[in-house]
Amino acid sequence: MANSRKKIPTILCSKELLDKAFKKASKIQKKGFDNVDKNKKTAISKISVAGDIISSNLAKYVKAFPSFSKTSQFEMELIDVILGIDKLKKSLGALNWCSAKALELEKVYLGKVKKAQNSEEISRLRREFYGRLSSLVDQIDQDLKFVAFARDKLKELPEIDPTVPTVVIAGFPNVGKSQLVERISTARPKIAPYPFTTQGIGIGHFVVGRKRYQVVDTPGLLDRKLEERNKIELQAILALKHLADVIVFLIDPSETSGYSMKDQLALLESIKTNLAGIPIIEIENKSDIVKIESPRMKISALTGDGIDDLLGLIIEMLDRTRKANNSEPIAI
Ligand SMILES: Nc1nc2c(ncn2[C@@H]2O[C@H](COP(=O)(O)OP(=O)(O)OP(=O)(O)O)[C@@H](O)[C@H]2O)c(=O)[nH]1
Ligand SMILES: [Mg+2]
Known part of the structure; x- marks a missing residue:
């Protein structure tokens, strides 16, 4: 754990994470054989990109945290005193949950957009997806902030070699x-x-x-x-x-x-x-x-x-x- 905790990436808060996803999605423009087809392909791509960015970033955060099973007793107890192991586990669990939910939502809206008949409906569904994705990520803002705090605290912990007298x-x-x-x-x-x-x-x-x-x-x-x-x-x-x-x-x-x-x-x-x-x-x-x-x-x-x-x-x-x-x- 001593070395792996140095590699935990910067954890974005919900607003930053959503900005990142929507910014990337906003740059997408697809071609189509007519207007509806063009709008549909563009919306599908935007929804996929936004959903994937949210989901993959959250999964990356969770994965970057060192596995508690490999942590020494001393470090476990130290982390427990400084952060609270249960609290940290709960917040990481919330990130994991949100990562899976974002993918689920993405799938649902991709299905709806594919079936949409006109440009208005396509654009309404795309906006609806953005709104629901935002409220999903906003729900875990406190957890993201706590995980970001935990990351900084873990980085501060001294490197201890248990084999040295x-x-x-x-x-x-x-x-x-x-x-x-x-x-x-x-x-x-x-x-x-x-x-x-x-x-x-x-x-x-x-x-x-x-x-x-x-x-x-x-x-x-x-x-x-x-x-x-x-x-x-x-x-x-x-x-x-x-x-x-x-x-x-x-x-x-x-x-x-x-x-x-x-x-x-x-x-x-x-x-x-x-x-x-x-x-x-x-x-x-x-x-x-x-x-x-x-x-x-x-x-x-x-x-x-x-x-x-x-x-x-x-x-x-x-x-x-x-x-x-x-x-x-x-x-x-
Ligand atoms: N005169 C004198 N002052 C000392 C000596 N050792 C430490 N001090 C002073 O005592 C004060 C406290 O020293 P620290 O080393 O910060 O004490 P500490 O035990 O680490 O304190 P905490 O981290 O607050 O628990 C400082 O002003 C030191 O300069 C000493 O041998 N003689
Ligand atoms: Mg001191």
Whole structure:
């Protein structure tokens, strides 16, 4: 799915789709042995072209969406959080329905036009077909708009390779997760002095010798129940659950993030309980401002202090803990 979603074409709304169909049909002029024959052949061709364009474009949209059966569990859940799988399936179903209906309508009107006796009737039937085709497509306008939105969202999703050893950076908002990801990987996330800067999952890489590792930046988490978590936080939870071979839990003892140590440590405990089995490295960030007494490793993602040691530890743990396939890290 990761690559196929990049190929989904631009999804037109109902008005654009109808304009496209009618514009193409309007250019058609056929010859005939008399006026009625000419008008009939022209109308038949216009109806076929307009109906076919609508039907084939809708079918193309549906087909371009990746098959859910081939999507990984992580991506399924991520799409469900961001878009709603049922909603997406329903809208794609509506496009499919409309595609078949357009062909059906086309067939009915082609039959009627063939039997028509005079030019007035031919032109009335052609107009009637256009009107009915328009209201058919207008009926699925909301679905087209949702599918267009879904297409854009799917394109934004990061490319994740499940076979590459992966460290997920988690913690409260504003503690410096993105700053750390930027420092240790190829990712260039947005870093800002306010919470909830990161709104989705970001992926970066780093390479040591011939081995490649994946770093996942996540949105900030608050210490609260799963039912209360919003779409943004749920993405972080999914990354922790499905992608992490190792978790780096970043703590901000300076509390300049705006969150207390007590709350941050409570979140750490709940992650430990809920994701038991995934090794967690507890790190204190912003050591350039505040260092507290504790056995935890201290770093400054801002100045780079302590980063080499942390990276060494991450690599050591990733090499020891291979979740995906239990295989060796991929050599590049
Ligand atoms: N002094 C100091 N500031 C830091 C350090 N690391 C990050 N910051 C600052 O803290 C602020 C938040 O950093 P981000 O990396 O955006 O924090 P985040 O955890 O990704 O935040 P969200 O995406 O909102 O969850 C920014 O102003 C950073 O420059 C550090 O080690 N020392
Ligand atoms: Mg961030």
